[in-house]
Amino acid sequence: MSVQDKMTSFFDKLAPTINKLGNNIYLRSISNTMMGTIGPLMVGSIAVLFLAFPIQGVKDAIAAIGLTPILAAVNSITIGGLALYVVFLMAKNLVSMLLPNEDGTLIGALALMSFLIITPLGALEGGGNAIPTQWLGASGVFSAFIVAIISAKIYELFVKKHITIKMPDSVPSVVTKSFDSLLPAFAIGIVFIIIRLIFQNTSFGNLHQFIYSLIQTPLQGLGTSLPATLVFGTVAQLLWFFGIHGTNVINPLVQPLRLALDAENMAALAAGQALPHIIGNAFWSINTWGATTLGLILLMLRSKSSQYREMGKIALVPGILGITEPLVFGLPLVFNFSFFFPYIFNNVIIILLSYFLTSIGIIARCSGVQCIFGLPLGFHAMVGGHWTIVVWQIISQLVISPVLWYPWFKMAEKKKVQEENEAANLVA
Amino acid sequence: MKHIVLICAGGFSANIMGSLIRKAMEKHEFDGDLKAMSEWNFQNYRDPVDVLLLGPQLSYMYDKLKEKYKGTHVKVGMIAMTDYGRMDAEHVFESILEMLNE
Numbered sequence: 028m029s030v031q032d033k034m035t036s037f038f039d040k041l042a043p044t045i046n047k048l049g050n051n052i053y054l055r056s057i058s059n060t061m062m063g064t065i066g067p068l069m070v071g072s073i074a075v076l077f078l079a080f081p082i083q084g085v086k087d088a089i090a091a092i093g094l095t096p097i098l099a100a101v102n103s104i105t106i107g108g109l110a111l112y113v114v115f116l117m118a119k120n121l122v123s124m125l126l127p128n129e130d131g132t133l134i135g136a137l138a139l140m141s142f143l144i145i146t147p148l149g150a151l152e153g154g155g156n157a158i159p160t161q162w163l164g165a166s167g168v169f170s171a172f173i174v175a176i177i178s179a180k181i182y183e184l185f186v187k188k189h190i191t192i193k194m195p196d197s198v199p200s201v202v203t204k205s206f207d208s209l210l211p212a213f214a215i216g217i218v219f220i221i222i223r224l225i226f227q228n229t230s231f232g233n234l235h236q237f238i239y240s241l242i243q244t245p246l247q248g249l250g251t252s253l254p255a256t257l258v259f260g261t262v263a264q265l266l267w268f269f270g271i272h273g274t275n276v277i278n279p280l281v282q283p284l285r286l287a288l289d290a291e292n293m294a295a296l297a298a299g300q301a302l303p304h305i306i307g308n309a310f311w312s313i314n315t316w317g318a319t320t321l322g323l324i325l326l327m328l329r330s331k332s333s334q335y336r337e338m339g340k341i342a343l344v345p346g347i348l349g350i351t352e353p354l355v356f357g358l359p360l361v362f363n364f365s366f367f368f369p370y371i372f373n374n375v376i377i378i379l380l381s382y383f384l385t386s387i388g389i390i391a392r393c394s395g396v397q398c399i400f401g402l403p404l405g406f407h408a409m410v411g412g413h414w415t416i417v418v419w420q421i422i423s424q425l426v427i428s429p430v431l432w433y434p435w436f437k438m439a440e441k442k443k444v445q446e447e448n449e450a451a452n453l454v455a
Numbered sequence: 456m457k458h459i460v461l462i463c464a465g466g467f468s469a470n471i472m473g474s475l476i477r478k479a480m481e482k483h484e485f486d487g488d489l490k491a492m493s494e495w496n497f498q499n500y501r502d503p504v505d506v507l508l509l510g511p512q513l514s515y516m517y518d519k520l521k522e523k524y525k526g527t528h529v530k531v532g533m534i535a536m537t538d539y540g541r542m543d544a545e546h547v548f549e550s551i552l553e554m555l556n557e
Contacts, residue, residue, distance in 0.1 A: 050516060123499065130499070270511055270512065272513065275465075353539075355540065356539045356540030357537065
Protein backbone atom coordinates (compact mmCIF):
# COMPACT_ATOMS: atom_id res chain seq x y z
CA MET A 28 0.00 0.00 0.00
CA SER A 29 1.48 3.36 -0.97
CA VAL A 30 1.62 6.33 1.36
CA GLN A 31 -1.12 7.94 -0.69
CA ASP A 32 -3.45 4.98 -0.38
CA LYS A 33 -2.75 4.85 3.32
CA MET A 34 -3.63 8.51 3.73
CA THR A 35 -6.80 8.11 1.73
CA SER A 36 -7.95 5.10 3.71
CA PHE A 37 -7.09 6.89 6.94
CA PHE A 38 -9.26 9.79 5.82
CA ASP A 39 -12.08 7.41 4.94
CA LYS A 40 -11.99 6.17 8.51
CA LEU A 41 -12.01 9.74 9.76
CA ALA A 42 -14.82 10.88 7.48
CA PRO A 43 -17.77 9.97 9.73
CA THR A 44 -16.23 12.02 12.56
CA ILE A 45 -15.73 14.99 10.25
CA ASN A 46 -19.30 14.63 9.01
CA LYS A 47 -20.53 14.68 12.58
CA LEU A 48 -18.46 17.75 13.35
CA GLY A 49 -19.63 19.55 10.22
CA ASN A 50 -23.28 18.76 10.91
CA ASN A 51 -23.17 19.35 14.66
CA ILE A 52 -26.01 21.74 15.43
CA TYR A 53 -24.19 23.48 18.28
CA LEU A 54 -21.11 24.20 16.19
CA ARG A 55 -23.21 25.32 13.23
CA SER A 56 -25.23 27.62 15.47
CA ILE A 57 -22.04 29.11 16.90
CA SER A 58 -20.65 29.72 13.44
CA ASN A 59 -23.81 31.44 12.23
CA THR A 60 -24.12 33.43 15.42
CA MET A 61 -20.65 34.85 14.87
CA MET A 62 -21.63 35.69 11.29
CA GLY A 63 -24.75 37.42 12.59
CA THR A 64 -22.73 39.71 14.84
CA ILE A 65 -20.87 41.16 11.86
CA GLY A 66 -23.51 43.92 11.40
CA PRO A 67 -23.16 45.52 14.86
CA LEU A 68 -19.40 44.88 14.79
CA MET A 69 -19.10 46.75 11.50
CA VAL A 70 -21.06 49.76 12.77
CA GLY A 71 -18.88 49.73 15.88
CA SER A 72 -15.77 49.47 13.72
CA ILE A 73 -16.71 52.65 11.87
CA ALA A 74 -17.17 54.42 15.20
CA VAL A 75 -13.73 53.20 16.32
CA LEU A 76 -12.22 54.26 13.02
CA PHE A 77 -13.33 57.86 13.57
CA LEU A 78 -12.48 57.83 17.27
CA ALA A 79 -8.92 56.76 16.48
CA PHE A 80 -8.62 58.64 13.19
CA PRO A 81 -4.94 58.94 12.23
CA ILE A 82 -5.27 62.61 11.19
CA GLN A 83 -5.47 65.01 14.14
CA GLY A 84 -7.45 67.65 12.20
CA VAL A 85 -10.27 65.19 11.51
CA LYS A 86 -10.26 64.09 15.15
CA ASP A 87 -10.53 67.70 16.28
CA ALA A 88 -13.40 68.38 13.88
CA ILE A 89 -15.27 65.32 15.22
CA ALA A 90 -14.76 66.56 18.76
CA ALA A 91 -15.81 70.13 17.83
CA ILE A 92 -19.26 69.06 16.61
CA GLY A 93 -19.77 66.95 19.73
CA LEU A 94 -19.60 63.60 17.96
CA THR A 95 -16.84 62.04 20.07
CA PRO A 96 -18.99 60.97 23.07
CA ILE A 97 -21.66 59.62 20.69
CA LEU A 98 -19.10 57.54 18.81
CA ALA A 99 -17.71 56.28 22.11
CA ALA A 100 -21.22 55.25 23.15
CA VAL A 101 -21.80 53.49 19.81
CA ASN A 102 -18.55 51.62 20.38
CA SER A 103 -19.64 50.50 23.88
CA ILE A 104 -22.96 49.10 22.73
CA THR A 105 -21.67 47.40 19.57
CA ILE A 106 -18.19 45.98 20.11
CA GLY A 107 -18.51 46.52 23.84
CA GLY A 108 -21.91 44.81 23.72
CA LEU A 109 -20.90 41.81 21.62
CA ALA A 110 -22.17 39.30 24.20
CA LEU A 111 -25.71 40.75 24.02
CA TYR A 112 -25.95 40.01 20.30
CA VAL A 113 -24.32 36.62 20.77
CA VAL A 114 -26.77 35.48 23.44
CA PHE A 115 -29.81 36.48 21.38
CA LEU A 116 -28.58 35.06 18.08
CA MET A 117 -27.20 31.85 19.57
CA ALA A 118 -30.48 30.99 21.30
CA LYS A 119 -32.45 31.86 18.18
CA ASN A 120 -30.17 29.88 15.84
CA LEU A 121 -30.01 26.88 18.13
CA VAL A 122 -33.78 26.68 18.62
CA SER A 123 -34.35 26.97 14.88
CA MET A 124 -32.11 23.90 14.50
CA LEU A 125 -33.43 21.92 17.48
CA LEU A 126 -37.06 22.60 16.52
CA PRO A 127 -37.37 22.95 12.75
CA ASN A 128 -40.84 24.53 12.95
CA GLU A 129 -39.75 27.42 15.16
CA ASP A 130 -37.75 30.47 14.20
CA GLY A 131 -36.52 30.96 17.75
CA THR A 132 -37.00 34.72 18.03
CA LEU A 133 -38.95 34.44 21.30
CA ILE A 134 -36.31 32.27 22.87
CA GLY A 135 -33.67 34.75 21.74
CA ALA A 136 -35.42 37.39 23.84
CA LEU A 137 -35.62 35.01 26.80
CA ALA A 138 -31.92 34.21 26.57
CA LEU A 139 -31.13 37.92 26.55
CA MET A 140 -33.28 38.29 29.66
CA SER A 141 -31.44 35.41 31.34
CA PHE A 142 -28.08 36.90 30.44
CA LEU A 143 -29.08 40.18 32.06
CA ILE A 144 -30.50 38.41 35.12
CA ILE A 145 -27.07 37.00 35.93
CA THR A 146 -25.32 40.30 35.14
CA PRO A 147 -24.73 42.41 38.25
CA LEU A 148 -26.58 45.70 38.16
CA GLY A 149 -24.86 48.79 39.52
CA ALA A 150 -26.27 51.89 41.19
CA LEU A 151 -25.31 55.24 39.70
CA GLU A 152 -24.07 57.99 41.93
CA GLY A 153 -26.88 60.51 42.15
CA GLY A 154 -29.58 57.90 41.64
CA GLY A 155 -30.65 55.44 38.97
CA ASN A 156 -29.35 52.00 37.99
CA ALA A 157 -26.87 51.03 35.29
CA ILE A 158 -25.65 47.80 33.75
CA PRO A 159 -21.84 47.75 33.91
CA THR A 160 -20.42 47.03 30.47
CA GLN A 161 -17.76 44.73 31.93
CA TRP A 162 -19.55 41.50 30.95
CA LEU A 163 -21.42 42.73 27.89
CA GLY A 164 -18.40 42.66 25.59
CA ALA A 165 -15.70 40.16 24.69
CA SER A 166 -15.32 38.88 28.26
CA GLY A 167 -18.99 37.85 28.34
CA VAL A 168 -19.02 35.98 25.02
CA PHE A 169 -18.59 32.54 26.54
CA SER A 170 -21.19 33.00 29.22
CA ALA A 171 -23.47 34.32 26.45
CA PHE A 172 -23.05 31.01 24.59
CA ILE A 173 -23.67 28.98 27.72
CA VAL A 174 -26.73 31.01 28.80
CA ALA A 175 -28.15 30.74 25.28
CA ILE A 176 -27.64 26.96 25.18
CA ILE A 177 -29.24 26.43 28.62
CA SER A 178 -32.23 28.62 27.67
CA ALA A 179 -32.69 26.86 24.34
CA LYS A 180 -32.48 23.41 25.92
CA ILE A 181 -35.07 24.28 28.58
CA TYR A 182 -37.37 25.57 25.85
CA GLU A 183 -36.80 22.43 23.77
CA LEU A 184 -37.70 20.29 26.78
CA PHE A 185 -41.02 22.12 27.17
CA VAL A 186 -41.91 21.81 23.51
CA LYS A 187 -40.83 18.17 23.08
CA LYS A 188 -42.50 16.98 26.28
CA HIS A 189 -45.61 19.03 25.45
CA ILE A 190 -45.62 20.76 28.80
CA THR A 191 -48.46 23.22 28.25
CA ILE A 192 -51.40 24.65 30.13
CA LYS A 193 -54.66 22.95 29.20
CA MET A 194 -57.21 25.52 28.04
CA PRO A 195 -60.88 25.07 27.21
CA ASP A 196 -61.54 24.67 23.46
CA SER A 197 -63.37 27.97 23.30
CA VAL A 198 -60.14 29.88 24.01
CA PRO A 199 -58.72 31.17 20.71
CA SER A 200 -55.50 29.43 19.66
CA VAL A 201 -53.60 32.74 19.69
CA VAL A 202 -54.26 33.05 23.41
CA THR A 203 -53.34 29.42 24.08
CA LYS A 204 -50.13 29.92 22.19
CA SER A 205 -49.07 32.96 24.15
CA PHE A 206 -49.79 31.15 27.42
CA ASP A 207 -47.77 28.17 26.23
CA SER A 208 -44.80 30.38 25.58
CA LEU A 209 -45.06 31.78 29.11
CA LEU A 210 -44.32 28.47 30.81
CA PRO A 211 -40.78 28.07 29.48
CA ALA A 212 -40.23 31.79 30.12
CA PHE A 213 -41.00 31.28 33.81
CA ALA A 214 -38.88 28.14 33.98
CA ILE A 215 -35.89 29.83 32.31
CA GLY A 216 -36.26 32.92 34.46
CA ILE A 217 -36.37 30.89 37.68
CA VAL A 218 -33.34 28.80 36.68
CA PHE A 219 -31.23 31.90 36.13
CA ILE A 220 -32.45 33.60 39.29
CA ILE A 221 -31.29 30.53 41.18
CA ILE A 222 -27.97 30.53 39.32
CA ARG A 223 -27.44 34.16 40.26
CA LEU A 224 -28.24 33.40 43.88
CA ILE A 225 -25.81 30.50 43.99
CA PHE A 226 -22.90 32.39 42.41
CA GLN A 227 -23.50 35.45 44.53
CA ASN A 228 -22.42 33.33 47.48
CA THR A 229 -19.20 32.11 45.86
CA SER A 230 -15.89 33.91 45.56
CA PHE A 231 -16.64 34.42 41.84
CA GLY A 232 -19.56 36.71 42.60
CA ASN A 233 -21.40 35.82 39.39
CA LEU A 234 -21.64 33.25 36.61
CA HIS A 235 -19.81 35.52 34.12
CA GLN A 236 -16.71 35.67 36.29
CA PHE A 237 -16.85 31.91 36.85
CA ILE A 238 -17.05 31.11 33.13
CA TYR A 239 -14.51 33.76 32.22
CA SER A 240 -11.89 32.51 34.69
CA LEU A 241 -12.48 28.80 34.34
CA ILE A 242 -13.41 28.36 30.67
CA GLN A 243 -12.85 31.40 28.47
CA THR A 244 -9.38 32.46 29.62
CA PRO A 245 -7.72 29.02 29.44
CA LEU A 246 -9.42 28.19 26.12
CA GLN A 247 -8.46 31.52 24.65
CA GLY A 248 -4.86 31.09 25.74
CA LEU A 249 -4.74 27.62 24.20
CA GLY A 250 -6.85 28.09 21.10
CA THR A 251 -5.37 31.33 19.84
CA SER A 252 -1.70 30.66 20.58
CA LEU A 253 0.66 30.55 17.62
CA PRO A 254 1.14 26.74 17.76
CA ALA A 255 -2.62 26.18 17.95
CA THR A 256 -3.19 28.56 15.05
CA LEU A 257 -0.64 26.64 12.98
CA VAL A 258 -2.31 23.34 13.87
CA PHE A 259 -5.77 24.64 12.98
CA GLY A 260 -4.37 26.07 9.75
CA THR A 261 -2.93 22.69 8.81
CA VAL A 262 -6.05 20.71 9.73
CA ALA A 263 -8.32 23.09 7.80
CA GLN A 264 -6.18 22.63 4.69
CA LEU A 265 -6.04 18.84 5.17
CA LEU A 266 -9.83 18.80 5.14
CA TRP A 267 -9.83 20.91 1.99
CA PHE A 268 -7.38 18.45 0.44
CA PHE A 269 -9.96 15.73 0.97
CA GLY A 270 -12.62 17.91 -0.62
CA ILE A 271 -14.31 19.25 2.48
CA HIS A 272 -14.82 22.93 3.24
CA GLY A 273 -12.23 22.87 6.04
CA THR A 274 -12.75 26.44 7.12
CA ASN A 275 -16.45 25.80 7.64
CA VAL A 276 -15.81 22.77 9.80
CA ILE A 277 -12.97 24.25 11.89
CA ASN A 278 -14.21 27.82 12.32
CA PRO A 279 -16.92 27.30 14.92
CA LEU A 280 -14.34 25.70 17.22
CA VAL A 281 -12.00 28.68 17.25
CA GLN A 282 -13.76 31.67 15.72
CA PRO A 283 -15.46 32.83 18.94
CA LEU A 284 -12.08 32.76 20.70
CA ARG A 285 -10.44 34.79 17.95
CA LEU A 286 -13.31 37.25 17.68
CA ALA A 287 -13.11 37.97 21.40
CA LEU A 288 -9.44 38.91 20.90
CA ASP A 289 -10.38 41.16 17.99
CA ALA A 290 -12.99 42.86 20.15
CA GLU A 291 -10.28 43.54 22.73
CA ASN A 292 -8.06 45.03 20.03
CA MET A 293 -10.88 47.31 18.87
CA ALA A 294 -11.61 48.40 22.43
CA ALA A 295 -7.94 49.28 22.89
CA LEU A 296 -7.91 51.18 19.59
CA ALA A 297 -10.98 53.18 20.63
CA ALA A 298 -9.34 54.00 23.95
CA GLY A 299 -6.14 55.09 22.21
CA GLN A 300 -4.09 52.28 23.74
CA ALA A 301 -1.61 49.86 22.16
CA LEU A 302 -3.26 46.81 20.56
CA PRO A 303 -2.84 43.79 22.84
CA HIS A 304 -3.06 40.89 20.34
CA ILE A 305 -1.32 39.81 17.15
CA ILE A 306 -3.55 36.81 16.44
CA GLY A 307 -7.26 37.31 16.07
CA ASN A 308 -9.92 36.46 13.54
CA ALA A 309 -8.93 39.33 11.24
CA PHE A 310 -5.28 38.20 11.32
CA TRP A 311 -6.43 34.71 10.42
CA SER A 312 -8.68 35.84 7.54
CA ILE A 313 -6.10 38.20 6.07
CA ASN A 314 -3.31 35.61 6.12
CA THR A 315 -5.27 32.56 5.00
CA TRP A 316 -6.98 34.51 2.23
CA GLY A 317 -7.53 32.22 -0.75
CA ALA A 318 -5.21 29.58 0.72
CA THR A 319 -2.42 31.10 -1.48
CA THR A 320 -4.09 29.64 -4.57
CA LEU A 321 -3.82 32.93 -6.46
CA GLY A 322 -0.07 32.36 -6.69
CA LEU A 323 -0.65 29.01 -8.38
CA ILE A 324 -3.21 30.57 -10.73
CA LEU A 325 -0.64 33.15 -11.82
CA LEU A 326 1.87 30.37 -12.58
CA MET A 327 -0.77 28.46 -14.53
CA LEU A 328 -1.67 31.44 -16.70
CA ARG A 329 1.81 31.30 -18.24
CA SER A 330 2.12 27.52 -18.25
CA LYS A 331 3.44 25.44 -21.15
CA SER A 332 0.46 23.15 -20.69
CA SER A 333 -2.65 24.31 -22.51
CA GLN A 334 -4.90 22.61 -19.95
CA TYR A 335 -3.25 24.53 -17.13
CA ARG A 336 -3.56 27.80 -19.03
CA GLU A 337 -7.28 27.17 -19.57
CA MET A 338 -7.79 26.29 -15.93
CA GLY A 339 -5.89 29.39 -14.87
CA LYS A 340 -8.20 31.57 -16.96
CA ILE A 341 -11.34 30.04 -15.41
CA ALA A 342 -9.97 30.39 -11.89
CA LEU A 343 -8.48 33.89 -12.16
CA VAL A 344 -11.45 36.16 -11.45
CA PRO A 345 -12.88 34.07 -8.59
CA GLY A 346 -9.29 33.75 -7.34
CA ILE A 347 -8.83 37.51 -7.12
CA LEU A 348 -11.97 37.59 -4.96
CA GLY A 349 -10.64 34.86 -2.68
CA ILE A 350 -12.99 32.19 -4.05
CA THR A 351 -10.91 29.06 -4.50
CA GLU A 352 -13.41 26.38 -5.55
CA PRO A 353 -12.77 26.48 -9.33
CA LEU A 354 -9.08 25.73 -8.84
CA VAL A 355 -9.58 23.39 -5.88
CA PHE A 356 -12.03 21.17 -7.75
CA GLY A 357 -11.07 21.96 -11.33
CA LEU A 358 -7.31 21.45 -11.38
CA PRO A 359 -7.96 19.74 -8.96
CA LEU A 360 -6.09 20.36 -5.72
CA VAL A 361 -8.41 17.90 -4.00
CA PHE A 362 -6.79 14.43 -3.72
CA ASN A 363 -3.95 15.68 -5.89
CA PHE A 364 -0.77 14.46 -4.25
CA SER A 365 1.47 16.43 -6.64
CA PHE A 366 0.35 19.60 -4.86
CA PHE A 367 -0.18 18.09 -1.42
CA PHE A 368 2.69 19.80 0.34
CA PRO A 369 2.17 23.40 -0.80
CA TYR A 370 -1.63 23.18 -0.56
CA ILE A 371 -1.46 22.03 3.05
CA PHE A 372 1.46 24.09 4.31
CA ASN A 373 1.61 27.38 2.36
CA ASN A 374 -1.02 28.95 4.64
CA VAL A 375 0.95 28.00 7.71
CA ILE A 376 4.16 29.43 6.22
CA ILE A 377 2.39 32.73 5.49
CA ILE A 378 0.94 32.80 9.03
CA LEU A 379 4.38 32.19 10.53
CA LEU A 380 6.04 34.90 8.42
CA SER A 381 3.25 37.34 9.19
CA TYR A 382 3.42 36.62 12.90
CA PHE A 383 7.17 37.13 12.91
CA LEU A 384 7.02 40.39 10.92
CA THR A 385 4.23 41.68 13.16
CA SER A 386 6.04 40.79 16.36
CA ILE A 387 9.15 42.72 15.30
CA GLY A 388 6.96 45.66 14.31
CA ILE A 389 7.34 45.67 10.52
CA ILE A 390 3.66 44.86 9.97
CA ALA A 391 1.09 46.61 12.18
CA ARG A 392 -1.24 44.60 14.40
CA CYS A 393 -4.75 44.13 13.00
CA SER A 394 -7.30 46.60 14.33
CA GLY A 395 -9.74 43.76 14.94
CA VAL A 396 -12.27 44.97 12.37
CA GLN A 397 -13.65 41.93 10.52
CA CYS A 398 -12.85 41.23 6.89
CA ILE A 399 -15.61 41.02 4.32
CA PHE A 400 -15.30 37.85 2.26
CA GLY A 401 -15.48 38.42 -1.48
CA LEU A 402 -13.52 41.67 -1.59
CA PRO A 403 -10.55 41.59 -3.97
CA LEU A 404 -7.00 40.96 -2.78
CA GLY A 405 -5.66 43.96 -0.87
CA PHE A 406 -9.08 45.56 -0.38
CA HIS A 407 -9.88 42.54 1.75
CA ALA A 408 -7.03 43.47 4.12
CA MET A 409 -7.92 47.16 4.45
CA VAL A 410 -9.95 46.49 7.58
CA GLY A 411 -6.60 45.69 9.21
CA GLY A 412 -6.37 49.43 9.63
CA HIS A 413 -2.79 49.96 8.44
CA TRP A 414 -1.16 50.11 5.02
CA THR A 415 1.54 47.62 6.03
CA ILE A 416 -1.16 44.95 6.42
CA VAL A 417 -2.51 45.65 2.92
CA VAL A 418 0.97 45.56 1.41
CA TRP A 419 1.70 42.32 3.25
CA GLN A 420 -1.41 40.63 1.89
CA ILE A 421 -0.52 41.66 -1.65
CA ILE A 422 3.15 40.61 -1.33
CA SER A 423 2.34 37.33 0.38
CA GLN A 424 -0.17 36.36 -2.32
CA LEU A 425 1.50 37.74 -5.44
CA VAL A 426 5.19 37.25 -4.64
CA ILE A 427 5.73 34.74 -1.83
CA SER A 428 2.92 32.40 -2.85
CA PRO A 429 4.10 31.81 -6.46
CA VAL A 430 7.60 31.11 -5.12
CA LEU A 431 6.21 28.56 -2.67
CA TRP A 432 4.21 26.81 -5.40
CA TYR A 433 6.90 27.00 -8.08
CA PRO A 434 8.92 23.77 -7.54
CA TRP A 435 5.80 21.62 -7.22
CA PHE A 436 4.17 23.35 -10.12
CA LYS A 437 7.18 22.75 -12.38
CA MET A 438 7.14 19.03 -11.61
CA ALA A 439 3.42 18.71 -12.23
CA GLU A 440 3.65 20.82 -15.38
CA LYS A 441 6.37 18.62 -16.86
CA LYS A 442 4.17 15.56 -16.45
CA LYS A 443 1.16 17.38 -17.86
CA VAL A 444 3.01 18.60 -20.96
CA GLN A 445 4.27 15.08 -21.57
CA GLU A 446 0.74 13.73 -21.36
CA GLU A 447 -0.53 16.41 -23.71
CA ASN A 448 2.21 15.67 -26.26
CA GLU A 449 1.48 11.95 -26.14
CA ALA A 450 -2.22 12.63 -26.63
CA ALA A 451 -1.41 14.88 -29.58
CA ASN A 452 0.74 12.13 -31.12
CA LEU A 453 -2.06 9.61 -30.74
CA VAL A 454 -4.47 11.90 -32.54
CA ALA A 455 -1.94 12.59 -35.29
CA MET B 456 -42.03 24.63 -13.59
CA LYS B 457 -39.19 23.00 -11.67
CA HIS B 458 -37.34 24.64 -8.79
CA ILE B 459 -33.66 23.93 -8.46
CA VAL B 460 -31.65 25.03 -5.42
CA LEU B 461 -27.86 24.99 -5.36
CA ILE B 462 -26.05 25.34 -2.04
CA CYS B 463 -22.44 25.73 -0.99
CA ALA B 464 -20.76 26.77 2.25
CA GLY B 465 -20.86 30.56 2.00
CA GLY B 466 -23.00 30.96 -1.11
CA PHE B 467 -20.19 32.52 -3.15
CA SER B 468 -19.05 29.74 -5.44
CA ALA B 469 -22.63 28.49 -5.74
CA ASN B 470 -23.55 31.91 -7.05
CA ILE B 471 -20.96 31.78 -9.82
CA MET B 472 -21.91 28.22 -10.74
CA GLY B 473 -25.61 29.05 -10.44
CA SER B 474 -25.55 31.92 -12.90
CA LEU B 475 -23.82 29.69 -15.47
CA ILE B 476 -26.37 26.89 -14.99
CA ARG B 477 -29.17 29.44 -15.35
CA LYS B 478 -27.72 30.41 -18.73
CA ALA B 479 -27.66 26.74 -19.76
CA MET B 480 -31.27 26.39 -18.62
CA GLU B 481 -32.29 29.37 -20.74
CA LYS B 482 -30.42 28.05 -23.74
CA HIS B 483 -32.27 24.74 -23.52
CA GLU B 484 -35.57 26.50 -22.78
CA PHE B 485 -35.89 24.57 -19.56
CA ASP B 486 -39.08 25.31 -17.64
CA GLY B 487 -37.72 26.11 -14.21
CA ASP B 488 -35.60 28.38 -12.07
CA LEU B 489 -32.46 28.06 -10.01
CA LYS B 490 -31.53 29.73 -6.77
CA ALA B 491 -28.03 29.65 -5.25
CA MET B 492 -27.44 30.19 -1.55
CA SER B 493 -25.40 29.16 1.46
CA GLU B 494 -26.31 25.95 3.29
CA TRP B 495 -27.35 27.99 6.32
CA ASN B 496 -29.77 30.15 4.36
CA PHE B 497 -31.22 27.01 2.83
CA GLN B 498 -32.05 25.86 6.33
CA ASN B 499 -34.74 28.54 6.57
CA TYR B 500 -35.78 28.32 2.93
CA ARG B 501 -39.50 27.59 2.69
CA ASP B 502 -40.20 27.85 -1.04
CA PRO B 503 -40.76 24.72 -3.10
CA VAL B 504 -37.73 22.67 -4.13
CA ASP B 505 -37.61 19.90 -6.72
CA VAL B 506 -33.88 19.38 -7.02
CA LEU B 507 -31.34 20.21 -4.32
CA LEU B 508 -27.75 20.36 -5.54
CA LEU B 509 -24.74 20.47 -3.23
CA GLY B 510 -21.35 21.87 -4.06
CA PRO B 511 -18.72 19.14 -3.57
CA GLN B 512 -17.22 20.96 -0.55
CA LEU B 513 -20.43 20.13 1.31
CA SER B 514 -19.97 16.38 0.85
CA TYR B 515 -20.17 16.04 4.63
CA MET B 516 -23.80 17.12 4.50
CA TYR B 517 -24.87 14.92 1.61
CA ASP B 518 -25.96 11.84 3.58
CA LYS B 519 -27.90 13.91 6.07
CA LEU B 520 -29.82 15.84 3.43
CA LYS B 521 -30.44 12.70 1.38
CA GLU B 522 -31.94 11.13 4.49
CA LYS B 523 -34.03 14.22 5.21
CA TYR B 524 -35.72 14.13 1.82
CA LYS B 525 -36.10 10.36 1.64
CA GLY B 526 -39.60 9.47 0.49
CA THR B 527 -40.35 12.98 -0.79
CA HIS B 528 -40.26 14.18 -4.38
CA VAL B 529 -37.15 16.26 -3.68
CA LYS B 530 -34.07 14.90 -5.44
CA VAL B 531 -30.77 15.50 -3.71
CA GLY B 532 -27.54 15.41 -5.66
CA MET B 533 -23.93 16.45 -5.36
CA ILE B 534 -22.20 18.18 -8.23
CA ALA B 535 -19.12 16.27 -9.38
CA MET B 536 -15.85 17.91 -8.36
CA THR B 537 -14.60 18.37 -11.91
CA ASP B 538 -17.90 19.85 -13.09
CA TYR B 539 -17.89 22.27 -10.19
CA GLY B 540 -14.26 23.24 -10.61
CA ARG B 541 -14.37 23.70 -14.37
CA MET B 542 -17.76 25.38 -13.99
CA ASP B 543 -19.17 22.96 -16.56
CA ALA B 544 -22.76 24.21 -16.45
CA GLU B 545 -23.86 22.15 -19.47
CA HIS B 546 -22.89 18.93 -17.77
CA VAL B 547 -24.54 19.91 -14.50
CA PHE B 548 -27.67 20.83 -16.47
CA GLU B 549 -27.70 17.36 -18.02
CA SER B 550 -27.47 15.76 -14.59
CA ILE B 551 -30.37 17.93 -13.39
CA LEU B 552 -32.44 16.54 -16.26
CA GLU B 553 -31.37 13.01 -15.38
CA MET B 554 -32.32 13.52 -11.76
CA LEU B 555 -35.74 14.85 -12.75
CA ASN B 556 -36.35 11.85 -15.01
CA GLU B 557 -35.45 9.28 -12.36
